[in-house]
Amino acid sequence: MKNVVPALLGATLFLGVPSAMAVDLPAPAERVVDYHKDIAPIFEERCIKCHGEKKQKSDYRLDNRDDAISSGSEGAAITPGNSAESLLVRLLLGADDNYDIMPPKGDPLTPEQIGLIRAWIDQGVVWEGSAAGTTEAMAEKNDKVAFAGLGESWFVEATAQKGPLATWQIVDEKGPEGETAIALTKPNHTDAGTYNLLWDTKTQFKNGEIAVSLKSISGEEDQGGGLIWRAKDKNNYYVARFNPLEKNLRLYQVKDGKREKLASADVERAADQWSNLVVKQQDNAVSVTLNGQTLIKADVETFTEAGGIGLWTKADAATIFTQPKVSM
Secondary structure: OOOOOOOOOOEEEEOOOOOEOEEEEOOOOOOOOOHHHHHHHHHHHHOOOOEOOOOEHHHOOOOOHHHHOOOOOOOOOOOOOOHHHOHHHHHHHOOEOOOOOOOOOOOOOOHHHHHHHHHHHHOOOOOOOOHHHOOHHHHOOOOOEEOHHHOOOEEEEEEOOOOOOOEEEEEOOOOOOOOOEEEEEEOOOOOOOOEEEEEEEEEEEOOEEEEEEEEEEEOOOOOOEEEEEEEEEOOEEEEEEEEOOOOEEEEEEEEOOEEEEEEEEEOOOOOOOOEEEEEEEEOOEEEEEEOOEEEEEEEOOOOOOOEEEEEEEEOOOEEEEEOOEEEO
């Protein structure tokens, strides 16, 4: 007889697989999860015996990152950036009538353990010994979290961070032209002065064009969001953002963690509509276009070298974005 998973605290979701049932999904842990301290002990005690180097039931392996996100007779066990749709989470919850709850022997994992695994997946499956987990910045607690959903050069960070980092995920919804969409789904903090970042350290942008579409999900303190570019680190970059709550488009620079307004334009547009934001820079000249109208032109002088690009929201703004398109 199939084991029965106990009632768990969290949001009730219907997981989109055949024979799936509605389950109470434990919330992800509200902190940065460390693979070595938080995840490896769970896997070693409850999973590796059947899904390790010596034995791989159903062709699943959980002893290395590459296999965990790609192997298995029923598809990959883990979808980086999306714990709610990861098969591993469904199996740990007993959320599929075709399978026993995992592990099949002993007590089910606790909601706290599943919450740690969920947060680890949502934060990009940072794994000791993998390319995602060996950068110098990962040594600084709560400083940078790999986001493998867009590639291992993408990281979650925050400027003036107070509280946990925000949760970013690849989501099922597509952009206005069917593009991959990324959302800040949970701010995980209430600080009005925190700037939430998801940025690419590999792309080095100096001159050219960056385009993104965005749509607000929620936010009482702030809404919307925008693009960062020529980013040196989490405290130094340019940002152009659209805020439907304040009804404006603005160009800022963030230098040494402090934001300075460079230009502004009034814009009125519903928060639940897709908006297209385009930033162009040539040497010191910047223009910002929203939905085909160039509303901001400015000369800037602070950041003169190439730097990273990425996505930005402020405070509690939860926003969905398309993957930025870069032309240089």
